[in-house]
Amino acid sequence: MQTILDEIAQQMAQTLDKGEVATYIPQLAQVDPNQFAISVALPSGEMFSAGCADKHFSIQSISKVFTLTVALGRLGESIWSRVGKEPSGDPFNSIVQLEHEQGKPCNPFINAGAIAIADLLLQGHQPKETLAEIIQFIRFLADDDSIAIDEKVARSEIETGARNASLAYFMASFGHFQNPVDAVLGTYFHHCSIAMNTQQLSRAGLFLANNGINPASGYPIVSAERAKRINSLMLLCGHYDGSGEFAFRVGLPGKSGVGGGILAIAPGKASIAVWSPGLDVIGNSKLGTQALELFAAKTGWSVFGE
Template sequence: MTNASLNQILDSACRSIQDQIGSGKVADYIPALARVDIKKFGASILTLDGESASFGDAKEPFSIQSISKVFSLTLVLNQIGDKLWERVHHEPSGNAFNSIVQLEMERGIPRNPFINAGALVLSDILLKDRTPDTSIQTILNFLNEIIGEKRIGIDHEVALSELETAHRNSSLVHFMKSCNNIENTVSDVLNVYCNHCSIAMSCEDLSRSMLFLAKEGFDPISNQRIISPELARRINSIMMLCGHYDASGDFAYRVGLPGKSGVGGGIVAIVPEVGVITVWSPGLNKNGNSLVGTSALEAIAKISNWNIL
């Protein structure tokens, strides 16, 4: 597919949802995110053969929030493989991403690695033989090596906001520690978690950094294997089933692609054997997913006929 045809697909899809831009509600429970302009909108597509297209604010960095859980999951699976599933399950939750009721019912074993409790366990595993600072740097090094430039970093204002308002996440870690599913200190786990959720990336950065998931774990631009084909398929499966909190079924119905959202307004969607689509619009729906971003991805999937269903 040429750049011209990609641009035509992206431009047509994005213009079809222009009247929705500004809809939804920003994640105002994190003070730094409450100040983000709700009218921002960006989108990008990157294919396996290196063709690309961008629209709007695609180059502007934003807080990726829960999208970062895909990277921590990749690192943890490379670190301990399927042993992870002894501490985190891989089932849809059907509940809010920060539910403590479900965690209590299931005796401290999170339903999947993309809800907050599951991602906190990932942070705990990343801390093995590392300090919080080196754990965070491990994630940043992973991203910068894929992108090929040392420019991905933490938005420290967002990280501080997250740490200062991490009461629910703190309770999740404390409860899991009481169930012997957390090995490190609560403060260290929260430090790693809040910082990796505060990584700032653009739509173009995210499309580039997840390209390996469109090619069974192999990055065709750097010619490097990032993760095994089997584990890449596991990640895509979990993204399909659990990538959008308690609205994962709705996203699968509307878009039909594995994806991961974050309350910063970003969504990344994987098109196997084709490429990656990323959208950003800070206004969220009631489930914590970008309202306009979901509509944009639905339009892109419809126009391009990209889906796995």
């Protein structure tokens, strides 16, 4: 495994086209694109890494996997009355589908869907309480109490969040929101600003590779059935309108973020996290996708068979 990761990291270092960093969030625009990290966490507790695997980055939309898990744990299947389970086929911040579906987002991983999940999580709670619950959950999964929100990124998101605010107010116009829009948006912006490294992120995703059980503690996070369903949503919707391409090239459930991270799950085998801040035209990590394609080819791991 270490040889595979070293080979991938070396190949990524030699790749000239590393994509473009996200510029619409000023704090992300400052990140050096010439960085790459990959970590593989196994249910046995073993961890393999290459590149700058201890460098923290903004996980952005990868946090939506964890907020969905918390929402399912607290509210169960009732959340599907607020968000759908279908791929969008549109950019992550598109408003077009929302109008067609009368304010119901088609899945929990596009921005509108994750904002709707944040509204559900806020029920009976203040934003600070909800964020504390989300962070504490991720810390528990990663077995690392140092994980925290990058406040500079959060402020940057709030200052440039007009598009997300428009999505939220549009949904609220259909009567779907149960909390003040500003409180929902603040919660959403802050959980997207959680900073982690690939080692922490791969460890946090292990429960999805292990039938819903956190292997470090033996504690069931979700049922095996629910883990399977979260993985299926990641495969179908985790890369927005690039989800089909990612499934075709990599063949693993994955969730990307515009910070350049990707969390991928090989069910029954491992949780894999990659990070390279340069993005492709859709908004997914360019080198991260290439690295995972190489990884899947070298390991033979794919949900579609070896």
